[in-house]
Amino acid sequence: MRAETSLTLDLPEPQQLSVDDLHLSFKAVRALNGVSLTVHPDQLVAVIGPNGAGKTSLLNCISGVYRPQHGSVRFGGHDLLGQRPHGVAQLGIARTFQNLALFTGMSTLDNVLLGCHQRVRAGPVSSALFRGRTRRDELQAHGVAEEIIEFLDLQAHRKAVVADLPYGVQKRIELGRALALQPRLLMLDEPVAGMNREEVEDMARYVLDLRLEFGLPVLMIEHNMRFVMDLADHIVVLDFGQPIADGPPAQVAADPKVVEAYLGESHGSVDAAPGATPAHHSSTDDER
Amino acid sequence: MADLVRLTRPAPPQDYGERLRIFATPGQRAGVLAVCVGLTVFSMTASSFWISTLVFALIASIAVSGLNLLTGFSGQISLGHAFFVGLGAYTAVYLGGEHGLPFLVWLPAAGLVCAVTSLLISPFALRLRGLYLAVATLALVFLGQHLFLNLPGITGGAQGASVPQPSIGPLSFSETTQIGALELTPDRKWFLLAGVVLVLVLLAITNHVRSGFGRALMAVRDHDTAAEILGVDVARTKLTVFALSSFYTGIAGALLGSYLRVITPEFWDLFLSVEYIAMLIVGGMGTVMGSVLGAFTFTIVPRVIERLGPQVPFIEAGIAAEGLTVSRLNVLLYGLFIMLVLVFEPKGLVALWGRAKRWVVSWPYRF
Ligand SMILES: Nc1ncnc2c1ncn2[C@@H]1O[C@H](COP(=O)(O)OP(=O)(O)OP(=O)(O)O)[C@@H](O)[C@H]1O
Numbered sequence: 001m002r003a004e005t006s007l008t009l010d011l012p013e014p015q016q017l018s019v020d021d022l023h024l025s026f027k028a029v030r031a032l033n034g035v036s037l038t039v040h041p042d043q044l045v046a047v048i049g050p051n052g053a054g055k056t057s058l059l060n061c062i063s064g065v066y067r068p069q070h071g072s073v074r075f076g077g078h079d080l081l082g083q084r085p086h087g088v089a090q091l092g093i094a095r096t097f098q099n100l101a102l103f104t105g106m107s108t109l110d111n112v113l114l115g116c117h118q119r120v121r122a123g124p125v126s127s128a129l130f131r132g133r134t135r136r137d138e139l140q141a142h143g144v145a146e147e148i149i150e151f152l153d154l155q156a157h158r159k160a161v162v163a164d165l166p167y168g169v170q171k172r173i174e175l176g177r178a179l180a181l182q183p184r185l186l187m188l189d190e191p192v193a194g195m196n197r198e199e200v201e202d203m204a205r206y207v208l209d210l211r212l213e214f215g216l217p218v219l220m221i222e223h224n225m226r227f228v229m230d231l232a233d234h235i236v237v238l239d240f241g242q243p244i245a246d247g248p249p250a251q252v253a254a255d256p257k258v259v260e261a262y263l264g265e266s267h268g269s270v271d272a273a274p275g276a277t278p279a280h281h282s283s284t285d286d287e288r
Numbered sequence: 289m290a291d292l293v294r295l296t297r298p299a300p301p302q303d304y305g306e307r308l309r310i311f312a313t314p315g316q317r318a319g320v321l322a323v324c325v326g327l328t329v330f331s332m333t334a335s336s337f338w339i340s341t342l343v344f345a346l347i348a349s350i351a352v353s354g355l356n357l358l359t360g361f362s363g364q365i366s367l368g369h370a371f372f373v374g375l376g377a378y379t380a381v382y383l384g385g386e387h388g389l390p391f392l393v394w395l396p397a398a399g400l401v402c403a404v405t406s407l408l409i410s411p412f413a414l415r416l417r418g419l420y421l422a423v424a425t426l427a428l429v430f431l432g433q434h435l436f437l438n439l440p441g442i443t444g445g446a447q448g449a450s451v452p453q454p455s456i457g458p459l460s461f462s463e464t465t466q467i468g469a470l471e472l473t474p475d476r477k478w479f480l481l482a483g484v485v486l487v488l489v490l491l492a493i494t495n496h497v498r499s500g501f502g503r504a505l506m507a508v509r510d511h512d513t514a515a516e517i518l519g520v521d522v523a524r525t526k527l528t529v530f531a532l533s534s535f536y537t538g539i540a541g542a543l544l545g546s547y548l549r550v551i552t553p554e555f556w557d558l559f560l561s562v563e564y565i566a567m568l569i570v571g572g573m574g575t576v577m578g579s580v581l582g583a584f585t586f587t588i589v590p591r592v593i594e595r596l597g598p599q600v601p602f603i604e605a606g607i608a609a610e611g612l613t614v615s616r617l618n619v620l621l622y623g624l625f626i627m628l629v630l631v632f633e634p635k636g637l638v639a640l641w642g643r644a645k646r647w648v649v650s651w652p653y654r655f
């Protein structure tokens with residue numbers, strides 16, 4: 001048993017994310033072909049689908065990294081399309097990356113502190129003096145970062161350079177950095193990919209804690225079916241950029257179209273083997 | 289079980305103020321203080337040759353520190369900093385000489401003019417990255433030389449311009465003041481002035497890099513997509529650091545021009561830019577002290593060679609010499625030195641210093 005969580009972040013009011021009829025293509029490749037989904041403020045929505053289905057592209061459209069040709073993405077009262085990624089972050093959407101996008105030369109603490117960026121005064125003139133608000137903000141950021149570090153059991157790695165840490169720890173640091181944004185919506189791109197069973201269980205508990213204690217809405221991509229079935233309130237299945245099923249976990253798992261999409265590459269029903277990872281796992285997508 | 293583990297872990301420091309100190313250890317602070325005092329004592333006793341060497345080293349430290357903010361901390365290579373040094377110097381000529389404004393106005397103004405100029409250029413420059421940016425800023429040096437040469441109204445053209453001397457209240461930097469037994473020659477005053485400005489600049493830069501602003505710079509350098517996702521406005525950060533870097537470099541330029549007294553356009557050429565880059569790389573990019581180490585090394589070593597030159601065999605004197613002259617030997621050693629550092633300690637002299645310190649601290653154990 002983990003000790004009770006000590007996280008006392010005050011997260012802002014969650015918001016609803018609505019994606020409607022999204023189309024995205026790269027020259028010949030149709031990455032997204034009419035994808036719609038909604039993440040209600042009290043939900044964890046999982047997006048699943050075989051490799052190359054367009055899952056990461058969907059997150060990239062939401063966070064402003066890719067620009068879809070058609071469709072709409074709304075968050076609370078804001079239209080996200082046309083926003084730069086930093087603008088999306090400022091509206092309260094935090095995310096992690098499938099292949100990690102940490103600052104590997106920096107310490108764990110600095111990575112998490114960078115998550116606090118929006119809440120610290122960071123002008124060149126104010127920082128030259130390092131007094132008043134700059135100093136206060138900095139102290140506050142250290143407080144927030146420290147709570148997150150404790151929540152994710154990263155104390156032992158606080159000063160360590162990220163590049164020297166094991167993969168599972170790096171995944172946790174990236175979650176911590178996203179939490180430091182104190183977001184209204186959290187997007188996770190394959191949070192447990194490449195993790196061993198114990199690390200997967202830890203991650204499941206962190207996500208559950210976040211959901212239960214803060215009601216933080218989550219949009220998550222994951223190949224690990226056990227993880228998805230245990231945590232998701234709602235599942236969207238993509239195949240070749242096309243939504244082929246959409247509903248609560250039990251319903252989606254029984255859907256013949258879903259079974260077929262997965263059977264095309266691996267045998268057995270969707271929720272059969274714990275940690276089943278269909279057509280795993282190329283890292284061809286370049287998130288930069 | 290987990291609770292037990294938790295109990296044995298060190299409690300996180302509650303007073304985060306401790307983390308925000310400029311010097312990590314009292315020893316570090318004492319060391320820096322000792323170097324400052326040592327240099328000051330030296331400058332009050334040394335001959336003017338060595339004092340002027342130190343003044344040049346201090347001014348170069350300011351310029352390289354400015355460049356470091358841009359290239360070392362935020363990862364944008366600039367070959368154009370000779371232009372900003374020159375622009376700072378000519379701003380001093382224009383505001384201090386032509387308009388007779390006081391030193392305490394023209395010095396910061398030189399920085400501001402450079403900052404504003406860099407903001408005007410940045411819409412073009414900041415679309416570019418890496419080597420493209422290097423080439424674009426290279427163009428700046430040639431543009432600058434052309435302008436400096438062809439605006440004789442301000443720059444004196446090829447004949448050169450004389451740059452005003454600093455004076456603060458009754459303290460004039462062109463004559464000697466006697467304080468008791470201490471003879472404050474202009475050179476010694478210059479040492480104190482450049483030293484004070486450098487300390488202020490280093491303080492400001494240390495503060496920049498230990499705040500959210502500095503973290504954003506390094507984030508942009510290390511992974512710009514990740515930086516954006518966290519809410520860092522990458523374009524704006526690049527713009528800001530370009531201006532800030534030019535600000536400090538412009539201040540160095542005004543000081544350098546003033547210390548040289550007479551400046552001509554060809555002084556602000558590509559070689560000066562390359563020299564600053566070399567100082568930065570050899571000293572250690574992305575560390576505050578690296579810039580100073582690099583600037584001191586590259587300023588002092590050539591002067592030492594110049595002094596020792598006549599004693600060294602094979603060295604010929606005179607302008608018409610065909611063999612190895614002091615200046616040729618200097619260029620040779622310069623190149624050799626850069627290569628040695630890049631091959632054996634790519635992180636610069638600062639890293640070498642860190643290793644030496646660890647070795648001393650852990651003596652007699654070796655690792
Ligand atoms: N920047 C890009 N340029 C060109 N094609 C791209 C780009 N990003 C994605 N694609 C293509 O879009 C399709 C969907 O890719 P995406 O990365 O979204 O898949 P995914 O569902 O995340 O797959 P995986 O499970 O392997 O992570 C793929 O065919 C991919 O090659």
Ligand SMILES: [Mg+2]
Nearest residue numbers: 055056098285
């Ligand atoms: Mg993906």
